Amino acid sequence: MPAISLPLDGSCRCGRVHIRLTSAPICTAACHCRGCQKMAASAYSLTAMVPVDALEVTSGDTVIGGMHAPELQHHFCAHCMSWIFTRPVGMPFVNVRPTMFEDTRWFWPYIETHASARLPFAQTGAVKSFEKFPAMSEMEGLLKGYAEWSAQAV
Template sequence: MTHDDYPLEGGCDCGAVRYRMLTRPLFVHCCHCRWCQRESGASFALNAMIESDRVEVLREAPRLVDTPSASGKGQQVARCPHCQVAVWSHYAGAGAAVAFVRVGTLDRPELLPPDIHIFTSTRQPWVVLPPGTPAVAEYYERNAYWPAESLARREALRRGPPKT
């Protein structure tokens, strides 16, 4: 994928919620943990982590629904208020500053393949992981896998807005 592919648009099934990812995400996780399997109803969840201010709502805003998470800290799932499709989440660890966009809700999800497969220790045995994409049994050390640009963007988030 190139910078020319942005922005990317997506939305829910009924079309009430539409959004635009303005830039490349920080990183794309394909999570195979049992929690993600249960929550998605599939063998894994594919989430593109991006700064929330880089996700622009184009139509109706999704409704934030507080739900439990494997960490015990909870998450807010952004769902269409009509068809209930989840379009992104905010996990307690990252807070509202980072959106975990559900890649499958993009109009062109093929543009965001996973950068890494995580929690592969609990993946379904019939899911075959592609060669060439990093895969780890549990979680990973961010500095070992994220591109320098994404690490710099994350650091800017951690510092917060400039003080005036």
């Protein structure tokens, strides 16, 4: 996996919403939960967790979609309805869909979550797997592990 080359630019499918990433992810993941399966219309969703101030919408506007929960704001393009990113309220990171970027060679999931809901054929190649979502007490170690792993994966 090549190193991430910043800034990264990307867009939704129709190109009406453009985004820019200015800092490397703090972790990468694939989620097998039923909500992500339904929103991604796929076996799992891919996520790059990035610092809140590292992701910018450079043109266009997003709308809130998905589950419309106060704790999770799922941002979509209003026209093509591409799921672009999710802001977990009160968290210091944003979950951006890495497939929105023009260059995706840098992406590889470090963790997979909700493996208990994995479809029988779905394989992610993630380094670590969790039956549900990792406990908050595990996050510090996972972020440190991702930083070490991603530095070596170059």
